[in-house]
Structure formats: C-alpha cells, structure tokens
Amino acid sequence: MKFVGRESELSFLEEQYNRDSSMVIIYGRRRIGKTTLIKEFIKNKKAIYFLATEESINENRKNLQNTIFQITKNNFYSENNEINWENLFNFVNGEKWILVIDEYQYLTMTDKSFTSKIQKIWDEFLKNKNVMLVLSGSLTNMMYSETLDSSSPLYGRRTGQIKLQELSFDDYKQFFDNKKISEIIDFYSVTGGVPKYVESFDLRKSLLQNIKDNIINVNSYLYEEPIFLLSKEVKEIGSFFSIIKSISFGNHKLSKISADIGIKQSSLIYYINVLQDLDIIERQVPITEKNPQKSKRGLYFIKDKFINFWFNFVYPYRNFIEMNNKTFVLEKIENNLIDNHVSFVYEDICRKKVLDLSANNFFNKNIIKVGRFWNNNFELDILGVDIKQNPVLFGECKYQKNKVGKEVLNKLKFKAEKISSKEKVYVIFSKSGFRKDLLDLSEKENNIFLFDNKIL
Structure with missing residues (x-):
C-alpha cells in the first residue's frame, strides 16, 4: 500500500537529521x-534500523x-566477536548515521536498567558524533515513562518527540482512487485513520464485504483487536x-x-485518564466553555473510530458471529451504521473542514475554535x-439520502437565536446536496454557506 500523508512529521524528522546530533522519541498506539x-524517512540515508x-x-x-554487520560489513561486528552494548555503536566515525531502535519498550521490559545504558552511551559517545538516534515504541505509557517522563534517565536529552496520531x-x-467521497467517509468511519486497518x-x-471478511470473521485479527490493544497497554x-x-x-x-x-x-x-492517554476515549465540553478543564459539563466519548464501531456492532453480536450467523449481524450493521455511527464521524469531518476554511479566512x-455545543435544551x-x-458561526451536518431544504436552516436559525451573538454565519453540510428553496435563499443572504461532499 502506498505511503500517504505525514508531511509535517517527515519535515520535522528532516530538521532533526540536519542537526549535528539529535535524539527523537516516536511513540503512539499500535498499527498507527x-x-x-521511519522507513519512509530513512530511505536513501545511511541508517541502521533495528526491530x-x-x-x-x-x-x-x-x-x-x-x-550492524550486515549493513557496515565491518568484521568487528561478525558473530565471532561478542560486543557489549557500550561498544556496539563504535562504527559511527564522523559520517552521518541514523540509528533506529524500534519497539524500544521490549528492551526495557527485559532489562529494567536498559534506558540507563542508553543514557550513558548517548552522554559519553553518541551525542558528540554526527548521529541521529530514534527510539520508537508502541506501548504508549511505557514509552512515556521510559523516555519522556522527568524520572527517566533520558529526560532532558531528547531533541524532539512525535506522538503519532491517526491520519x-x-x-x-x-x-x-475510484470511490465517491461518501463511500470513503463510510470506510473512514470504520477504520479511522489507522493505516494498518486500511491495509487489511x-x-x-464494498465496505460491508470488507466488514464481513475482515472484522466479523473470527479468524481475522480485527475481530478481537480492541481486546488485544488493551491487553498490551494495561495489566x-x-x-x-x-x-x-x-x-x-x-x-x-x-x-x-x-x-x-x-x-x-x-x-x-x-482509568479514564489512562484511556484518554491512549487516545481511546476523549472528554468533550461545549466549545463556549471558558475553562474546559474545570467544566462540569464534560462528557466522555469513544475517540478511536474502529473501537467505537467494534463496541457498537461487533461486541453486542459476538454470540451470532461465533455461530457463523453473519447474515443477521450484517443486516444490523447495514440498517444502523449510517444513523448510529457514520453520521457522527461525518460531523467530525465537517468541523475540521470549517476550522481549515476559517484558518484561510x-x-x-x-x-479560532470550532466544536460542538449543547445545553439542556438543544x-x-x-x-x-x-x-x-463570541459565537459567530452556527452549523448543521446532514448525512442522509434526501436533499436538505429551507426547514433545516430555519431550525438552525432558531437554535442560534438562543445564543447571544451579534454576528451570525450559517453553515450547512449535506451529503446529498440541497433543494432549490435553500439554494435560492443562500443566493440572497451572504451569511449562508452550503457545502456538499465536493468540498470534502
């Protein structure tokens, strides 16, 4: 599968590479x-990649x-010599090298003092060489405590870190290449921006065929993926x-x-804090809250799109799946996926689009901020x-088969009147476009913006 995105991360890594010496920590959930x-970044560069x-x-x-022997062809590293950790990196001799240790957490699990060894190697040797050291790992909490926390031997030594997020x-x-935006949104609502899931x-x-083959298939790794992810991160x-x-x-x-x-x-x-650190759940507050951290109106939602899908459409029907009654489960998914799952992901996509458009004025x-709003009434x-x-932009998202008409705008305006605001811009996103009555009105009023899927 082709490599997509990650422009800002690659740019950051290039900046670190151009330093005399650098230590970068890359961490994040599995499959991300x-x-x-890393492999994209080290292409055409002198690098040692170790898993x-x-x-x-x-x-x-x-x-x-x-x-190291296979790459450098230096006989010092042949299997006939037993070289300790402190001397393993002696091949670095002035040329620019990238040293990557992937799944770094496994080394710290088998040797509790390993991070101290790396600290000594860095302080006494590598930091004075023309080298870029990359430590990467999947166990988010362990990687943080071993490399980023103030109690870590490496604290203060890193020159940068990347917590890799979904695409x-x-x-x-x-x-x-050949799917409509609505179809891509449907896929995205299930896999999220996790490359490994897309690769599967x-x-x-079709999405339903992929769900049948790769998710509600007891032999597929995705069938028990949330259980696997949690078991790797928490005891x-x-x-x-x-x-x-x-x-x-x-x-x-x-x-x-x-x-x-x-x-x-x-x-x-x-438990809530750990799940938030793992990017599995998130706390949301109305966008108008002046002190979000202390707000009593916070609500918790599943942030990870695949895990959200799994708990809504796989976990409740595991007995049927185990009995190979996939037809029943697929009918449940087909009848409820749009209203109970995809429509909420669509809202997230639309909010991000509004923020991007706003950044370009x-x-x-x-x-400067775009989000959700709720109170006891609407x-x-x-x-x-x-x-x-000050609230200035009010929006509605409709992921439905029917075109949207003026009644949706009227309801939006009614809600907006309940919020104190001198200026009001109205934005409506619609999967299926708009009826003539609403299109005509948007031509007359310059504070109405209508977006179909073409803008996404």
Whole structure:
C-alpha cells in the first residue's frame, strides 16, 4: 500500500537529521504507522534500523550486532566477536548515521536498567558524533515513562518527540482512487485513520464485504483487536473494557459511567485518564466553555473510530458471529451504521473542514475554535467562536439520502437565536446536496454557506 500523508512529521524528522546530533522519541498506539513513517524517512540515508523483540536482552544485542554487520560489513561486528552494548555503536566515525531502535519498550521490559545504558552511551559517545538516534515504541505509557517522563534517565536529552496520531481524512482519501467521497467517509468511519486497518481491507470491495471478511470473521485479527490493544497497554483489562462498553451504551457522564459499572467516581478517574492517554476515549465540553478543564459539563466519548464501531456492532453480536450467523449481524450493521455511527464521524469531518476554511479566512470572521455545543435544551453540530470567545458561526451536518431544504436552516436559525451573538454565519453540510428553496435563499443572504461532499 502506498505511503500517504505525514508531511509535517517527515519535515520535522528532516530538521532533526540536519542537526549535528539529535535524539527523537516516536511513540503512539499500535498499527498507527510508526514503523512505516521511519522507513519512509530513512530511505536513501545511511541508517541502521533495528526491530527489538521480546527475546532476552542478550539475544537482542546479538541481533543488533548482526544487523550492524550486515549493513557496515565491518568484521568487528561478525558473530565471532561478542560486543557489549557500550561498544556496539563504535562504527559511527564522523559520517552521518541514523540509528533506529524500534519497539524500544521490549528492551526495557527485559532489562529494567536498559534506558540507563542508553543514557550513558548517548552522554559519553553518541551525542558528540554526527548521529541521529530514534527510539520508537508502541506501548504508549511505557514509552512515556521510559523516555519522556522527568524520572527517566533520558529526560532532558531528547531533541524532539512525535506522538503519532491517526491520519487526517484529507490524507486518508489518498488511499482511494475510484470511490465517491461518501463511500470513503463510510470506510473512514470504520477504520479511522489507522493505516494498518486500511491495509487489511480490499478497497476494491464494498465496505460491508470488507466488514464481513475482515472484522466479523473470527479468524481475522480485527475481530478481537480492541481486546488485544488493551491487553498490551494495561495489566487489568476488565475495568477499562467496562468503561468503554458503558460509554458505547450511551453513558457519557462520569456519574452515569460510575453507576453503570459499579466503580466509585474517585477511583474511576484513574482509568479514564489512562484511556484518554491512549487516545481511546476523549472528554468533550461545549466549545463556549471558558475553562474546559474545570467544566462540569464534560462528557466522555469513544475517540478511536474502529473501537467505537467494534463496541457498537461487533461486541453486542459476538454470540451470532461465533455461530457463523453473519447474515443477521450484517443486516444490523447495514440498517444502523449510517444513523448510529457514520453520521457522527461525518460531523467530525465537517468541523475540521470549517476550522481549515476559517484558518484561510474563508468566512471573513476571526474564528479560532470550532466544536460542538449543547445545553439542556438543544445541540449544535458546529459552533465557531472568535478570538473574544463570541459565537459567530452556527452549523448543521446532514448525512442522509434526501436533499436538505429551507426547514433545516430555519431550525438552525432558531437554535442560534438562543445564543447571544451579534454576528451570525450559517453553515450547512449535506451529503446529498440541497433543494432549490435553500439554494435560492443562500443566493440572497451572504451569511449562508452550503457545502456538499465536493468540498470534502
């Protein structure tokens, strides 16, 4: 599969490469594309790429020594010599080299003092050489504690770090050559911007066929992917799993999650924070909140699109899947996927598009934040606020088969009137376009913006 996106990350890595010496930490959840990014970056550069394993520290040392020998052809590194970690990097002799240790966390798991060894090697040798050291790993919490935390021996030594995130929808589109935007949105709602998941799909086939072949297939790794991801990151999976399940069932307030799973709120915070650090869930507040961290209106949602899909459409029907009754499960997915899943992902895409347009002053307003809004009476899919925190842009997103008419704008205006604002811009996104009555009105009023899928 072709390499897409990651322009800012590659640019940052090039900047680090052009320094006399640098140490970069790359971390993030599994399947997110860390290794692919690294291999793209080191193309046509002198580099040692080493993939650590869960073997003993001595086996890893021998494997790295053999890797260095294969690339440098230096007989000092032949298997006849046993070289300790401190002397493994002696081949660095003034030429520019990149040294990559991927899945770094395995080395620290098998040798608790390994990060101290790397600190000594860096301080006494590598930092004075023309070298770029890249440490990459998948266990997010362990990578942070071993390389970025103030208690780590490497603290203060890194020159940069990348927490790799999912691909944006704009980048994600590049995987597809012959599909409509609506079809790509449907795929994106299931795989998210996780390259490995896209790679698992046959993009020539329909989404439903891919779900049948690759997700509700007991032999596919995606069938139990959320369980695997959690088991790799946390020791006690049960409470974390229960929290995600509770949120997927519609419990978004901390108090409701607590009551549902029987864990006190004071104890729940720990699990919530870990899941947020892992980018599995997120806390949202109305965009107008002046102090989001202290807001009492915070709600929790599943951030990871695939995990959200899995808990809504795979987990509840595992008994049917295990009995190979895929037809029943596929019918449930086909009948509910758009309204219960894709439409919310569509809203996220639209909000990001409004933010991008605002950055280019498309609406001629000084909009600096775009998000959701809700209170006890109504919700807004999109609300944009200016630098003074004044609401100025009000939006609605419709992912439906029918064209959108003037009644949707009227409802949007009614909601907007409930929010104090001197200026109002109205934005409506529609998967299926717009009726003539709304198109005619938008021609007369210059504060109405209508967007179909072409802009996405």
